[in-house]
Amino acid sequence: DIQMTQSPSSLSASVGDRVTITCRASQAIINSLNWYQQKPGKAPQLLIFAASRLQTGVPSRFSGSGSGTDFALTIRSLQPEDFATYYCQQTYSTPLYTFGQGTKLEIK
Amino acid sequence: EVQLVESGGGLVKSGGSLRLSCAASGFTFSSYGIHWVRQAPGKGLEWVASISGSSSYIFYTDSVKGRFTISRDNAKNSLFLQMNSLRAEDTAVYYCARDNLIQGATAGFDLWGQGTLVTVSS
Numbered sequence: 606d607i608q609m610t611q612s613p614s615s616l617s618a619s620v621g622d623r624v625t626i627t628c629r630a631s632q633a634i635i636n637s638l639n640w641y642q643q644k645p646g647k648a649p650q651l652l653i654f655a656a657s658r659l660q661t662g663v664p665s666r667f668s669g670s671g672s673g674t675d676f677a678l679t680i681r682s683l684q685p686e687d688f689a690t691y692y693c694q695q696t697y698s699t700p701l702y703t704f705g706q707g708t709k710l711e712i713k
Numbered sequence: 714e715v716q717l718v719e720s721g722g723g724l725v726k727s728g729g730s731l732r733l734s735c736a737a738s739g740f741t742f743s744s745y746g747i748h749w750v751r752q753a754p755g756k757g758l759e760w761v762a763s764i765s766g767s768s769s770y771i772f773y774t775d776s777v778k779g780r781f782t783i784s785r786d787n788a789k790n791s792l793f794l795q796m797n798s799l800r801a802e803d804t805a806v807y808y809c810a811r812d813n814l815i816q817g818a819t820a821g822f823d824l825w826g827q828g829t830l831v832t833v834s835s
Contacts, residue, residue, distance in 0.1 A: 641758075641821075648825035649750075649808075651821045651822060654813055655822040656818075661818075682789045694822075696819045700760075700763045702819070704758040704759065
Protein backbone atom coordinates (compact mmCIF):
# COMPACT_ATOMS: atom_id res chain seq x y z
CA ASP A 606 0.00 0.00 0.00
CA ILE A 607 1.07 3.57 -0.64
CA GLN A 608 1.64 5.51 2.59
CA MET A 609 1.00 9.24 2.75
CA THR A 610 2.89 11.33 5.29
CA GLN A 611 1.88 14.90 6.02
CA SER A 612 3.89 17.53 7.82
CA PRO A 613 3.54 19.20 10.11
CA SER A 614 0.84 17.42 12.12
CA SER A 615 -0.24 20.76 13.53
CA LEU A 616 0.47 24.36 12.73
CA SER A 617 -0.30 27.69 14.37
CA ALA A 618 -0.66 30.76 12.20
CA SER A 619 -2.29 34.17 12.13
CA VAL A 620 -4.89 35.68 9.86
CA GLY A 621 -3.10 37.03 6.80
CA ASP A 622 -0.20 34.57 7.01
CA ARG A 623 0.93 32.32 4.18
CA VAL A 624 1.18 28.65 5.17
CA THR A 625 2.38 25.52 3.43
CA ILE A 626 1.51 21.92 4.29
CA THR A 627 3.47 19.12 2.71
CA CYS A 628 2.56 15.56 1.82
CA ARG A 629 4.98 12.82 0.83
CA ALA A 630 4.01 9.54 -0.84
CA SER A 631 5.91 6.33 -0.15
CA GLN A 632 6.22 5.77 -3.90
CA ALA A 633 5.73 7.89 -7.00
CA ILE A 634 2.09 8.75 -7.71
CA ILE A 635 2.60 11.09 -10.68
CA ASN A 636 0.07 13.87 -9.92
CA SER A 637 -2.70 11.72 -8.39
CA LEU A 638 -2.85 13.78 -5.21
CA ASN A 639 -5.86 15.54 -3.72
CA TRP A 640 -6.33 17.91 -0.77
CA TYR A 641 -9.32 18.22 1.54
CA GLN A 642 -10.37 20.63 4.25
CA GLN A 643 -12.39 19.40 7.19
CA LYS A 644 -13.98 21.52 9.88
CA PRO A 645 -15.13 20.05 13.23
CA GLY A 646 -18.31 18.02 12.92
CA LYS A 647 -18.42 18.42 9.15
CA ALA A 648 -17.61 16.26 6.16
CA PRO A 649 -14.37 16.84 4.27
CA GLN A 650 -14.46 19.19 1.30
CA LEU A 651 -12.34 18.69 -1.81
CA LEU A 652 -10.04 21.68 -2.36
CA ILE A 653 -7.45 20.57 -4.90
CA PHE A 654 -7.36 17.55 -7.22
CA ALA A 655 -4.67 16.23 -9.54
CA ALA A 656 -2.06 17.99 -7.38
CA SER A 657 -2.74 21.52 -8.62
CA ARG A 658 -6.27 21.86 -9.99
CA LEU A 659 -8.60 24.00 -7.93
CA GLN A 660 -12.03 22.49 -7.29
CA THR A 661 -14.94 24.65 -8.41
CA GLY A 662 -15.93 27.19 -5.81
CA VAL A 663 -12.69 27.02 -3.81
CA PRO A 664 -11.03 30.41 -3.23
CA SER A 665 -7.94 31.14 -5.30
CA ARG A 666 -5.81 31.69 -2.17
CA PHE A 667 -5.54 27.89 -2.07
CA SER A 668 -3.02 26.31 -4.40
CA GLY A 669 -1.37 22.94 -4.83
CA SER A 670 1.94 21.87 -6.30
CA GLY A 671 4.21 18.88 -6.73
CA SER A 672 4.52 15.62 -8.59
CA GLY A 673 6.06 12.21 -8.06
CA THR A 674 6.36 11.82 -4.30
CA ASP A 675 6.39 15.35 -2.88
CA PHE A 676 3.42 17.69 -2.79
CA ALA A 677 2.38 20.89 -1.09
CA LEU A 678 -0.77 22.80 -0.26
CA THR A 679 -0.28 26.54 0.13
CA ILE A 680 -2.78 28.98 1.55
CA ARG A 681 -1.84 32.60 1.03
CA SER A 682 -3.35 35.27 3.23
CA LEU A 683 -5.12 33.03 5.76
CA GLN A 684 -8.72 33.87 6.49
CA PRO A 685 -10.58 33.02 9.74
CA GLU A 686 -12.61 30.34 7.94
CA ASP A 687 -9.42 28.52 6.85
CA PHE A 688 -8.62 27.23 10.33
CA ALA A 689 -9.41 23.54 9.97
CA THR A 690 -7.77 20.17 9.44
CA TYR A 691 -6.29 19.40 6.03
CA TYR A 692 -5.80 15.95 4.50
CA CYS A 693 -3.98 14.78 1.43
CA GLN A 694 -5.13 11.68 -0.46
CA GLN A 695 -3.60 9.65 -3.25
CA THR A 696 -5.79 8.23 -6.01
CA TYR A 697 -2.98 6.61 -7.97
CA SER A 698 -3.25 3.18 -6.39
CA THR A 699 -6.78 2.21 -7.41
CA PRO A 700 -8.78 1.65 -5.29
CA LEU A 701 -6.68 1.86 -2.11
CA TYR A 702 -7.15 5.60 -1.86
CA THR A 703 -5.07 6.29 1.21
CA PHE A 704 -5.18 9.55 3.15
CA GLY A 705 -2.48 11.36 5.04
CA GLN A 706 -2.84 11.61 8.81
CA GLY A 707 -4.00 15.21 8.67
CA THR A 708 -2.63 18.64 9.55
CA LYS A 709 -4.52 20.75 12.06
CA LEU A 710 -4.23 24.45 11.32
CA GLU A 711 -4.91 26.55 14.40
CA ILE A 712 -5.10 30.24 15.13
CA LYS A 713 -2.02 31.67 16.80
CA GLU B 714 -30.08 19.76 -4.84
CA VAL B 715 -27.01 17.64 -5.41
CA GLN B 716 -26.47 15.68 -2.19
CA LEU B 717 -25.74 12.45 -0.41
CA VAL B 718 -27.54 11.62 2.84
CA GLU B 719 -26.44 8.75 5.07
CA SER B 720 -28.60 6.91 7.58
CA GLY B 721 -28.60 3.73 9.61
CA GLY B 722 -25.91 4.41 12.16
CA GLY B 723 -26.35 3.63 15.84
CA LEU B 724 -25.13 1.70 18.85
CA VAL B 725 -24.48 -2.01 18.40
CA LYS B 726 -22.74 -4.66 20.46
CA SER B 727 -19.50 -6.26 19.39
CA GLY B 728 -20.25 -9.08 16.97
CA GLY B 729 -23.49 -7.47 15.84
CA SER B 730 -24.61 -6.15 12.48
CA LEU B 731 -25.73 -2.85 11.03
CA ARG B 732 -26.77 -1.67 7.56
CA LEU B 733 -25.93 1.83 6.45
CA SER B 734 -27.70 3.59 3.61
CA CYS B 735 -26.75 6.55 1.47
CA ALA B 736 -29.45 8.31 -0.55
CA ALA B 737 -28.33 10.30 -3.57
CA SER B 738 -30.16 13.10 -5.31
CA GLY B 739 -29.60 15.80 -7.91
CA PHE B 740 -27.24 13.86 -10.19
CA THR B 741 -27.16 10.73 -12.35
CA PHE B 742 -26.29 8.27 -9.61
CA SER B 743 -25.52 5.34 -11.90
CA SER B 744 -22.75 7.28 -13.65
CA TYR B 745 -20.56 7.54 -10.57
CA GLY B 746 -18.45 5.29 -8.43
CA ILE B 747 -19.26 5.77 -4.76
CA HIS B 748 -17.12 5.14 -1.70
CA TRP B 749 -17.48 4.64 2.03
CA VAL B 750 -14.93 6.52 4.13
CA ARG B 751 -14.82 6.37 7.92
CA GLN B 752 -13.35 8.48 10.65
CA ALA B 753 -12.83 7.14 14.16
CA PRO B 754 -13.37 9.66 16.98
CA GLY B 755 -10.55 12.19 16.95
CA LYS B 756 -8.73 10.35 14.14
CA GLY B 757 -8.10 10.76 10.45
CA LEU B 758 -9.91 9.58 7.36
CA GLU B 759 -9.85 5.95 6.25
CA TRP B 760 -11.15 4.66 2.93
CA VAL B 761 -13.35 1.59 3.56
CA ALA B 762 -14.99 0.39 0.34
CA SER B 763 -15.78 1.36 -3.24
CA ILE B 764 -18.32 0.34 -5.85
CA SER B 765 -18.39 1.31 -9.51
CA GLY B 766 -21.46 2.79 -11.16
CA SER B 767 -22.62 -0.52 -12.58
CA SER B 768 -21.49 -2.54 -9.53
CA SER B 769 -18.97 -4.33 -11.74
CA TYR B 770 -16.06 -3.38 -9.52
CA ILE B 771 -16.13 -3.66 -5.76
CA PHE B 772 -13.19 -3.21 -3.40
CA TYR B 773 -12.60 -3.22 0.35
CA THR B 774 -9.84 -2.25 2.70
CA ASP B 775 -8.24 -5.32 4.25
CA SER B 776 -9.61 -4.77 7.75
CA VAL B 777 -13.25 -5.13 6.61
CA LYS B 778 -12.94 -7.84 3.95
CA GLY B 779 -15.28 -10.72 4.68
CA ARG B 780 -17.27 -8.65 7.18
CA PHE B 781 -18.60 -5.67 5.20
CA THR B 782 -20.52 -5.71 1.92
CA ILE B 783 -21.03 -2.66 -0.28
CA SER B 784 -23.92 -2.61 -2.73
CA ARG B 785 -26.10 -0.15 -4.63
CA ASP B 786 -29.55 0.11 -6.16
CA ASN B 787 -29.35 2.52 -9.07
CA ALA B 788 -33.13 2.44 -9.59
CA LYS B 789 -33.51 3.86 -6.09
CA ASN B 790 -30.39 6.07 -6.15
CA SER B 791 -29.13 4.33 -3.07
CA LEU B 792 -25.88 2.93 -1.71
CA PHE B 793 -25.59 0.46 1.14
CA LEU B 794 -22.98 -0.91 3.52
CA GLN B 795 -23.86 -4.13 5.30
CA MET B 796 -21.59 -4.45 8.32
CA ASN B 797 -21.37 -7.81 10.10
CA SER B 798 -19.18 -9.11 12.92
CA LEU B 799 -18.64 -5.56 14.12
CA ARG B 800 -15.69 -4.78 16.35
CA ALA B 801 -14.92 -1.92 18.71
CA GLU B 802 -12.37 -0.62 16.18
CA ASP B 803 -15.17 -0.14 13.62
CA THR B 804 -16.53 2.70 15.76
CA ALA B 805 -16.50 5.77 13.53
CA VAL B 806 -18.46 8.28 11.55
CA TYR B 807 -19.14 6.69 8.17
CA TYR B 808 -19.35 8.94 5.12
CA CYS B 809 -20.43 8.11 1.61
CA ALA B 810 -18.57 10.06 -1.06
CA ARG B 811 -18.79 10.43 -4.82
CA ASP B 812 -16.02 10.05 -7.39
CA ASN B 813 -14.66 13.25 -8.86
CA LEU B 814 -14.36 11.86 -12.37
CA ILE B 815 -11.75 13.54 -14.55
CA GLN B 816 -11.31 11.95 -17.97
CA GLY B 817 -12.76 8.74 -16.60
CA ALA B 818 -10.41 8.50 -13.64
CA THR B 819 -11.03 9.17 -9.96
CA ALA B 820 -9.50 12.49 -8.92
CA GLY B 821 -10.67 12.66 -5.35
CA PHE B 822 -14.15 12.65 -3.88
CA ASP B 823 -16.14 15.75 -4.72
CA LEU B 824 -19.42 15.18 -2.89
CA TRP B 825 -19.78 13.87 0.65
CA GLY B 826 -22.70 13.08 2.89
CA GLN B 827 -22.97 14.46 6.41
CA GLY B 828 -21.92 11.16 7.95
CA THR B 829 -23.59 8.65 10.25
CA LEU B 830 -22.08 7.52 13.56
CA VAL B 831 -21.56 3.84 14.26
CA THR B 832 -20.66 2.93 17.83
CA VAL B 833 -19.67 -0.64 18.65
CA SER B 834 -19.67 -1.48 22.33
CA SER B 835 -17.40 -4.22 23.60
